[in-house]
Amino acid sequence: MPLVRLDISHVRNLSSVRFEPSPQVNLIVGKNGSGKTSVLEAIHLLSFGRSFRSHKHKTYIQHDNEACLIFAQLAQADGRTTRVGLQRQRDGQIDVRIQGQRAQSVIELAERLPVQLINPDAFRLLEGSPSIRRQFIDWGAFHFDHEFISAWRGWQKALKQRNTLLRRGKISASLLSAFDQELIRLGEQVNLSRKAYVEKLTPQFHRVLSLLTDALKVDLHFFQGWDAQKTLSMAVEAGRERDIELGYTHTGPQRADLRVKTATGDALDTLSRGQQKLVVSALKIAQGQLLIDMGRPLVFLVDDLPAELDSQHRQKLCQLLESLNSQIFITSVEPDTTDFTWADSTDVRQFVMQQGELSLLSKGLQES
Structure with missing residues (x-):
């Protein structure tokens, strides 16, 4: 189920971020330390209940806050949405909610929001x-x-x-x-x-x-x-x-x-x-x-796409991801490294991250 809306609170330098991603391709550009990777980290937390950057939960809970919170609406095949949320306390306690009801374990999130990470x-x-x-x-x-x-x-x-x-x-x-x-x-x-x-x-x-x-x-x-x-x-x-x-x-x-x-x-x-x-x-x-x-649709998280790949192989990778008809989040430091040729029918949304603030640059179908 792709993410229709994502709310992130107190994850690293993201005090409060709310955005509506594309069901297909989302490009997030920002300087190192701006918070773009933290967006992917929050999505990963919502699927796995743990970070891909650290095994210590206190490291991703924003300083001077007792907990971080990630909330999302997931699209269903019948057009309805499923509300899911995860709160992680500084003392280690974890609270998972699905449609407002407490879930028994994080596994219920993993079933609803399968995520693949390439970083x-x-x-x-x-x-x-x-x-x-x-x-x-x-x-x-x-x-x-x-x-x-x-x-x-x-x-x-x-x-x-x-x-x-x-x-x-x-x-x-x-x-x-x-x-x-x-x-x-x-x-x-x-x-x-x-x-x-x-x-x-x-x-x-x-x-x-x-x-x-x-x-x-x-x-x-x-x-x-x-x-x-x-x-x-x-x-x-x-x-x-x-x-x-x-x-x-x-x-x-x-x-x-x-x-x-x-x-x-x-x-x-x-x-x-x-x-x-x-x-x-x-x-x-x-x-x-x-x-x-x-x-079973899933979400691909691609962090720092240019690393170790030349432009030709980056284009091939993106074309392959695009062909899967899945939701994709791609981060990069430089805008020109995400300047790919997408299909006319692909909904590409470009965001810029600055000091923990996420802004939409463009929305709609990408013209090749």
Whole structure:
């Protein structure tokens, strides 16, 4: 559901921002520190309940304020709107509202407002720890398989209980095996959902990457976290003695990874910085395309678009995003770096951000 209206209060230097974005393309230009990225951060908060810039919530709550608030109206297919809101207190409490009613968790926001982020930190998808790539897979599995989140939560709980037991020490393998049935059952469900999702994602990724550049051949390989020739039950049983020695569970879905490779090795080691950004962008767009194919519109947040890409590849990226018929927010420091050729029928709205104030420069259909 695209954003029809967005209200942001006390997020970094945004004291009070209200605007009506285009359902298609929104260009936000402003100097560094003006607050343009904070707009994207607020949208991300409204979807994930967390920032993409910091894990510490106090850093994005405006100084001398006890809470930040983000409110939005989301368009529905039948023409009606859904009201959603999120308030984050300085003490860490979070309040999520949907149609004025308190929601049980942030997950309800994620279902209504799926968001894909492409920014300079997106390189972490390649160079970061496996946990970042697991989050990438799990985001897709969550939207692709409705049973995934309950299995994932149950498996996480079983894993924590097992590790707590292992840390106590002096536990027999036979006693530990009695706690493993639920861990294995739910872990297998998580693994099957992840594997099925990567299988769906891979051909879409290849297609998107070929549209961005015909010079790269990159493959995706899913590592489930243990020997592919063994079941999780076999792997847990074989590693039980070692787990007792280590004091934690060393094999299983918690070690899963998405390995991105070229013909000569890991993409991180063999590709230039610009090529890496194309690969990451292709991963994010392919993931979004799968959701769109399921009839689930989403919002793309593109922060600092010019970084690492030349004008030709920036144009290709924007044309590809435009073809998805999704709502897009793009930020840039310089106006000329967002001077793209959009289709005549595309509703492009240009905004300028100055010292926390957002102003509309132009509205309507973009003329090529």
